[in-house]
Amino acid sequence: MTAVSSADLDKVFGADVAGDTTEARAKNSRREFVRGQTMLAEASPEATGHRMAAAEALYNYGFDTLRTAVEKGQAVLVRERAEPARTLTRYRDALGYAREHLARLTKVPVDDIVRAETPGKISSIRTLERLAIPLAIDERYLGVRDQPNGEDLGVRLRELANGQDHQFRLSPTAVAALAEGAWVIARQRSLEAQLKRATFFVRERFEPDGDYGYPTYLNGYRLAAQTRDLLKLDPEAPIESMRALVSDTLDIPLVQTKMGASFAGATIAHGSERGIVVNIDGANQNVWVRRMTLAHELGHLLWDPAEQLNRLTVDRYDDLKVNSPQRRDPVEIRANAFAIALLAPPAAVDRIVQTANDVASAVYEVSRHFGISVSAAQAHVGNVSRVRVVMPRPGQPIEASDEMRATEDFTVDYFPIGNLPPSVVGRFSWVVARALVENLISLDTAAGLLRTTPDKLDRHTLDYILALTGPR
Amino acid sequence: MASNARTVISFGKYRAAHQPDQPMNANAARFAGDTDQMAADDGLESWVDGPVDDRLDEPVARPIFGGKPAGQHLWIVTADDVLHAPEACIFGQKRGAGFAKHSNLTGGGSAFAGGEVAVLDETTIAITGSSGRYRLRSAEELKSIEIAFAESGYNVWSMGYNQDTNRPNTFETDIDPEWVSL
Numbered sequence: 004m005t006a007v008s009s010a011d012l013d014k015v016f017g018a019d020v021a022g023d024t025t026e027a028r029a030k031n032s033r034r035e036f037v038r039g040q041t042m043l044a045e046a047s048p049e050a051t052g053h054r055m056a057a058a059e060a061l062y063n064y065g066f067d068t069l070r071t072a073v074e075k076g077q078a079v080l081v082r083e084r085a086e087p088a089r090t091l092t093r094y095r096d097a098l099g100y101a102r103e104h105l106a107r108l109t110k111v112p113v114d115d116i117v118r119a120e121t122p123g124k125i126s127s128i129r130t131l132e133r134l135a136i137p138l139a140i141d142e143r144y145l146g147v148r149d150q151p152n153g154e155d156l157g158v159r160l161r162e163l164a165n166g167q168d169h170q171f172r173l174s175p176t177a178v179a180a181l182a183e184g185a186w187v188i189a190r191q192r193s194l195e196a197q198l199k200r201a202t203f204f205v206r207e208r209f210e211p212d213g214d215y216g217y218p219t220y221l222n223g224y225r226l227a228a229q230t231r232d233l234l235k236l237d238p239e240a241p242i243e244s245m246r247a248l249v250s251d252t253l254d255i256p257l258v259q260t261k262m263g264a265s266f267a268g269a270t271i272a273h274g275s276e277r278g279i280v281v282n283i284d285g286a287n288q289n290v291w292v293r294r295m296t297l298a299h300e301l302g303h304l305l306w307d308p309a310e311q312l313n314r315l316t317v318d319r320y321d322d323l324k325v326n327s328p329q330r331r332d333p334v335e336i337r338a339n340a341f342a343i344a345l346l347a348p349p350a351a352v353d354r355i356v357q358t359a360n361d362v363a364s365a366v367y368e369v370s371r372h373f374g375i376s377v378s379a380a381q382a383h384v385g386n387v388s389r390v391r392v393v394m395p396r397p398g399q400p401i402e403a404s405d406e407m408r409a410t411e412d413f414t415v416d417y418f419p420i421g422n423l424p425p426s427v428v429g430r431f432s433w434v435v436a437r438a439l440v441e442n443l444i445s446l447d448t449a450a451g452l453l454r455t456t457p458d459k460l461d462r463h464t465l466d467y468i469l470a471l472t473g474p475r
Numbered sequence: 476m477a478s479n480a481r482t483v484i485s486f487g488k489y490r491a492a493h494q495p496d497q498p499m500n501a502n503a504a505r506f507a508g509d510t511d512q513m514a515a516d517d518g519l520e521s522w523v524d525g526p527v528d529d530r531l532d533e534p535v536a537r538p539i540f541g542g543k544p545a546g547q548h549l550w551i552v553t554a555d556d557v558l559h560a561p562e563a564c565i566f567g568q569k570r571g572a573g574f575a576k577h578s579n580l581t582g583g584g585s586a587f588a589g590g591e592v593a594v595l596d597e598t599t600i601a602i603t604g605s606s607g608r609y610r611l612r613s614a615e616e617l618k619s620i621e622i623a624f625a626e627s628g629y630n631v632w633s634m635g636y637n638q639d640t641n642r643p644n645t646f647e648t649d650i651d652p653e654w655v656s657l
Contacts, residue, residue, distance in 0.1 A: 014502060039639030041648040049613065052639030074504040075607035077642040084539070084649040123539070123651040128639050 087146030097157030188278030223340025510583030525628030
């Protein structure tokens with residue numbers, strides 16, 4: 004790689020900009036670039052395309068492209084006549100979306116989609132980006148370069164939407180939510196890389212484990228204990244917040260979304276990135292159920308070999324019940340056992356049972372102490388201590404404490420900007436705000452990523468987002 | 476001798492609407508010999524009027540260029556002439572860039588704007604407004620140039636202008652050209 008001359012740095016980022024490296028100069032530069040469908044240019048007041056901070060344009064397209072944009076007035080990003088029409092069509096086909104369906108999802112008129120999918124036609128970059136996101140395409144590279152394995156996710160979603168088993172058939176709402184979730188996961192990871200955040204690289208510490216052998220639940224228990232060990236967690240202490248464990252300790256992208264009443268969550272592999280999508284509809288509104296969902300998906304993400312994850316594993320609420328009769332797939336049995344053992348380590352549960360006055364009291368204590376539902380605790384106590392569990396008729400329902408609710412809260416209840424999709428609220432919004440504050444992305448980009456308008460992202464709001472959604 | 480009466484009038488209108496001319500852009504990449512003045516012997520010519528008197532309706536088939544057309548020329552509008560010359564030529568090969576640059580057509584002097592032109596047949600040309608050295612200042616300026624070329628006696632395809640980037644489209648991106656109708 005040739006060193007960049009000081010004169011070129013001055014030309015591209017401005018002569019009065021400090022910094023020892025190309026990246027530092029870019030970060031300190033106030034210059035912006037603007038992208039259209041096929042070209043990148045220096046930003047000008049008249050340009051209507053997507054404005055990018057210098058550091059962002061550098062990260063996305065490299066220094067040579069920026070230098071060309073400055074020297075020639077613009078640089079070619081897309082040379083192939085077939086692009087980006089071909090990519091948009093392929094991804095839409097992979098998901099099995101009719102143009103009319105994509106039009107409803109994106110509020111882009113069908114005629115504009117036809118134009119975007121016609122080679123040789125120019126569309127507004129903002130239209131193209133609106134089409135890209137629900138198709139799980141990284142909009143920065145739309146038409147610019149191939150996105151390896153990107154279509155596989157769409158194919159898998161289509162298979163799940165058209166599956167033979169009605170119980171497992173994904174609704175159009177769930178398909179759209181998962182595709183968007185995949186996009187959020189990939190973009191969050193990319194922004195973290197840009198921020199140079201020292202993220203916890205799961206793949207370096209957790210070697211996938213392909214042992215689903217009988218008795219499968221014991222493998223789940225083993226992996227739960229191993230997880231606590233690798234994370235240096237007390238082997239028997241309650242996990243205060245599954246959200247914090249996933250999102251803060253393990254730095255796993257965690258996306259909340261609306262998937263309808265049946266599905267609890269999903270583990271998604273998109274490109275080289277993995278993340279968890281959690282439904283905020285249905286039973287997950289109960290914090291104990293949500294903790295179990297997160298623990299179950301974590302079991303998939305940490306320990307399932309890639310071929311088991313199949314780029315996408317979607318779980319229904321019924322599948323996540325301890326001793327679920329619904330699904331006898333060993334992969335799911337192991338994830339269920341992992342989840343309950345991670346939240347309520349069997350040895351600690353057994354000790355509570357042995358010291359309790361009666362089994363029912365032990366069940367309530369296990370539920371309260373470890374933050375799991377009474378029904379989950381009931382099944383778990385029976386499994387672990389080999390006792391018959393007969394619960395008295397339910398009286399006053401037991402509910403999670405306010406403290407636990409707060410620690411598991413995904414900031415769904417309140418966010419300083421109204422009407423944002425739930426998928427971008429949470430850690431993703433923190434990463435976006437952080438990147439904007441550090442001048443790694445433009446205001447235009449930040450607003451686009453959060454599906455809002457630039458005027459909503461004033462400094463006060465950014466500070467609020469950073470305080471609300473940052474690592475705790 | 477070829478006439479340029481229509482060219483003088485049509486580009487005169489363009490110049491009047493887009494004063495003043497501009498020096499070579501300071502950010503343009505510099506190469507050895509990039510302001511050496513080309514001469515007629517090197518392929519530099521003044522634009523001459525074409526044979527078209529009546530505009531055609533837009534043809535059904537649009538040309539597809541697949542990148543820069545072979546043998547394309549550079550055009551430049553100066554204060555008193557409209558010049559063109561081949562981009563790939565012996566003159567250019569002997570200079571640092573390996574190609575002629577717009578500044579070789581002006582000798583490094585001022586000009587209104589520059590671009591590229593490909594002759595498709597004796598009546599039809601395709602143009603861009605792409606020059607890093609003498610840049611278009613607006614979409615409207617390209618419109619004005621398209622009309623000037625058309626009024627000089629040619630059917631014109633133009634690669635057009637992209638408002639997203641506020642820059643002209645180029646042959647390199649291989650998009651559909653637009654038919655210029657008067």
